[in-house]
Amino acid sequence: MTDTPYVLRADDDGVTTLTLNRPQARNALSQGMLEALRAALAEIAADASVQVLIIAGSGPAFCAGHDLKELRAGNYAPDYVDALFAACAEVMQAIVDLPKPVIARVHGVATAAGAQLVASADLAFAADDARFATPGVNIGLFCSTPMVALSRNLTRKHAMQMLLSGDLIDADTAFRFGLINEVVPAAELEQRTLAFARQIAGKSPLTLAIGKEAFYRQAELSLADAYAYTSQVMAKNLQAEDAKEGIDAFLGKRQPVWCGR
Structure with a gap:
């Protein structure tokens, strides 16, 4: 010890x-x-x-x-x-x-x-x-x-x-x-x-968590299953406040303010 x-x-x-x-x-x-x-x-x-x-x-x-x-x-x-x-x-x-x-x-x-x-x-x-x-x-x-x-x-x-x-x-x-x-x-x-x-x-913590989990999960799936799974992930991700904020910031040519939701 x-x-x-x-x-x-x-x-x-x-x-x-x-x-x-x-x-x-x-x-x-x-x-x-x-x-x-x-x-x-x-x-x-x-x-x-x-x-x-x-x-x-x-x-x-x-x-x-x-x-x-x-x-x-x-x-x-x-x-x-x-x-x-x-x-x-x-x-x-x-x-x-x-x-x-x-x-x-x-x-x-x-x-x-x-x-x-x-x-x-x-x-x-x-x-x-x-x-x-x-x-x-x-x-x-x-x-x-x-x-x-x-x-x-x-x-x-x-x-x-x-x-x-x-x-x-x-x-x-x-x-x-x-x-x-x-x-x-x-x-x-x-x-x-x-x-x-x-x-x-500097990225959205929610987006990082979603992306990391999806990366490792899709890597173990067949091609068709990986696309089906990640399509669902992206659709759900798009409903997050950080995704909407990120898109608004990009279109408005400003820096996003992340809330982690």
């Missing part, structure tokens, strides 16, 4: 940053870290003042995945392992389900469940010296749960390349594979990520 918080929260005019805070362990996702993340995400989901969430890491790395020392100390007990992976899956799903955009701000390494965290975020900005890998195959433990998020972001062959080789890839390769949105000079990473977060935070 430790008095040091596993996750640090900072709020800045609609943009909240959660910083993983186990720098000595390269922010490995221990039981405590996962529980702290789960609680923080639940709090942010209910906080109307938060428009956009940034997830970052303290120290030399973004996140090195699961805590292998903790796994070994737990003697790989089935009940403990089941609970750990279920908690990780819950956190990743909570990121996808969060009704606010989530941006991963990546520096150092993001490996195994750390790469899963990047892939689970809606957007990802990475320093030009960042590195990514799903190296479980190298230690006899295939990155099966990280595979879920990776296979929904990368092409199948690129995902399999990472999963089967376990090799570190650089930020430019991660960009080419589709794992991250932008490669930024390390000294500019925080500023660039915050600037983009603020740009998103």
Whole structure:
């Protein structure tokens, strides 16, 4: 146990940053870290003042995945392992389900469940010296749960390349594979990520929530079902006060004033 918080929260005019805070362990996702993340995400989901969430890491790395020392100390007990992976899956799903955009701000390494965290975020900005890998195959433990998020972001062959080789890839390769949105000079990473977060935070929060939910739901549907579903979403969205305000503002050549309804 430790008095040091596993996750640090900072709020800045609609943009909240959660910083993983186990720098000595390269922010490995221990039981405590996962529980702290789960609680923080639940709090942010209910906080109307938060428009956009940034997830970052303290120290030399973004996140090195699961805590292998903790796994070994737990003697790989089935009940403990089941609970750990279920908690990780819950956190990743909570990121996808969060009704606010989530941006991963990546520096150092993001490996195994750390790469899963990047892939689970809606957007990802990475320093030009960042590195990514799903190296479980190298230690006899295939990155099966990280595979879920990776296979929904990368092409199948690129995902399999990472999963089967376990090799570190650089930020430019991660960009080419589709794992991250932008490669930024390390000294500019925080500023660039915050600037983009603020740009998103200027949109209607209701519209962002509607759009994010619809994006992930339609992606799992057939083409015909996706169009049927999103047509209903747009028709319902059009009845919102923010949509009417946005259209009036556009036609009137003025800035919209969002009410979140």
